[in-house]
Amino acid sequence: MTKKNLIIVIILLSVIDLLAAGWYVSRRIEASGKSENLFDQRDSTEVIAMADTVTGASQADLFEKPQHNTYYYIANTPSTPGNNSTRYTSIKHVKVRWPIKVNGNDELTELNKELISKAFGNGQSSMQDARYVYLNTPSFNKPIGDDYKKLTEAPTIVPVYGNVTQVLVYPYMTSQRLLVMEIDKVEYNGNSTSQDKSFIHYDRQRQRVLSRLDILVADVSKENKLLKLINNKIDDLNRGRKGQGQLQHALNVPGEVCCSKDGVFFHFKHGTISNGPVEILLDYDALEPYFAEGFKQMVGYNEGYYLYKNTLKPEPVNQSRGRAVNDAQGASSSVKEKKYSHDNTRRHYHKRSSHHYNHRYWKHDSNSSYRHSRGHHVKGGYRNWKKSSGATHRSGRHGYSGKRSWSHRRR
DSSP states (O other), X not given: OOHHHHHHHHHXXXXXXXXXXXXXXXXXXXXXXXXXXXXXXXXXXXXXXXXXXXXXXOOOOEEEOXXXXXXXXXXXXXXXXXXXXXXXXXXXXXXXXXXXXXXXBOOOHHHHHHHHHHHHOSOOSSHHHHHHHHHTSOOOSSOOTTOEEEESSOOOOOTTTEEEEEEEEEEEEEOSSEEEEEEEEEEEOSSOEEEEEEEEEEETTTTEEEOHXXXXXXXXXXXXXXXXXXXXXXXXXXXXXXXXXXXXOOSSOOSEEEEOSSEEEEEEOTTTSSSSOEEEEEEHHHHGGGBOHHHHXXXXXXXXXXEOSOOOOOOOSSOOTTOOXXXXXXXXXXXXXXXXXXXXXXXXXXXXXXXXXXXXXXEOOTTOOOOOSOOSSOOSSGGGOOOBOOOOOOSOEEOTTSOEEOOOOOO
């Protein structure tokens, strides 16, 4: 073979190789419907991270119909002989809107356990049993042993001698990835009213309760920077306050946090930075450096934020007389519990023009918006319990993925 013929053979083989490569690429495009860079391969960690943040279809969460149980107690013997107004009294309220199905799952063992522990402080396996044990333990302002009886109507609450203890459990917020349950505890001890809150964050896709460490990274240096960020927000709020409305600087980052539509509320208890409980709002973008890595991904790809409108409210200290107590024969004889469902995110695309009722479920238009009664600070009694945010309204925000999220009015 001559040198010229060899060169021709090499050129022909090169052309054949190019044609084969072109055919292979065209077959891949035809099969997948899109072209890919064959030399731009993702490493395994990036693939895992993307798979973890892909959001699937959501199902509406279901909650039991709101329930209110009340027990009344009174001491048999007055503290001052002959003066019945000095008999110690105890009223215990429990109001719940308990979850029965989250994103299609009705096996909520972990969520139920956490709710029962924080709400009632016992280890019962069911909400009904936990509530019954709690209600059957009166709270008197002074130990009186077993010298008391149960009443069928509300006693008059007298200062010093009257006690009213309340527990409220209900959903606060939902989104495609996150359900937030709120637990409010309110107690009148005969002299003053104390208020406390706790929140449970539940991953709707992975069906697990998130601890504080799952939300905020455990790092001392970042904790100090976060504290400075909170105090800067307090300074901003104080510019619009006068006199006794001024908030004090926080000494520590509070342990209780609540994820909302526009950011995270940091809950300061009674007397920490103000006379009453206060919650300071920081937006998600500002908190990005302080989030745990998994939660940062969750927030970045989350959407469909919705605040539940029908939150539960505490009862007044002195009720109108004549209200019958619920059956006290045991958890098995508690009132019949009906169920209702809530179309809870924009992503569900269930469009209804108005609220309506049917024979079993209560449903709410997922596309409606409303203003929630959360303001700037606490004044007076527990019925005016409000959040302190100071943030201005924005028409929308971009998550960490660069994807625009729907906006709602602040809580």
